Amino acid sequence: MKNQKTRRPGEVVFNAVLFAFSLFIFWQAYGISGFSSLSSAGTFPLAMSGIMIVTAASVLFRSMRLSVPQGGFAAFRREVLPPVVLIFSLFILAYSMAMKSLGFLAASFVFLLASIWFLERGRFSRALLLSIVSIVGVYIVFRLIFQVVLPEGIIPERAIAAAIGDFLKGGAKP
Structure with missing residues (x-):
């Protein structure tokens, strides 16, 4: 230095x-x-x-x-506070407020999509792909493997987890 x-x-x-x-x-x-x-x-x-x-x-x-x-x-x-920091702080605030009503999956997907799109300066297809891959990865690791209960919101996570669990066990029994 x-x-x-x-x-x-x-x-x-x-x-x-x-x-x-x-x-x-x-x-x-x-x-x-x-x-x-x-x-x-x-x-x-x-x-x-x-x-x-x-x-x-x-x-x-x-x-x-x-x-x-x-x-x-x-x-x-x-x-210290350039526009990108202020805008991203607003994204985080909106994400934290949307978590309760939308739930983890929907709020996190929208947050990641908007954040990556903003930081990538308009490369929407890349932002969409990264958001989907990230949410699927987080969901598999935390919800399915570690069985962390995430805020459900508008997406029926329990039904999705049960369907995935049934699929992995060889299908639902009649």
Whole structure:
């Protein structure tokens, strides 16, 4: 890394949040079993979160010593919150809101299709193929193999899973 003389927009705030998160993780790790012995369940999480605190503090203090960047909020918005990040954040918000009513399969398919289409800049056939392959793969791994119950919504997943299970067992018995 080159010898940086000015900090990047938002760098101090990000590093402060990272430091606060490290403190929170340390507190959570201490809650596991305190520090009763070196072989207790909380020892490793305490050690790792302690390392996080030291490194986050070091990075925070180093960034605070650098000079303030030029450009103010415009530079922050350009470098930290470009339009693609804002649009994708809206996609994620819409996905989380649609999950309950549409269910996992439909909401995830629409989210993936819209996201890939947006990121691929209009290559709809590729977005459609990747979305279908991804949803089928996730469904097989999580719903059929690990038997994770996913929000059902408008697609009758239980009926689909039962039909696939019957098919794999050699067909339904009369």
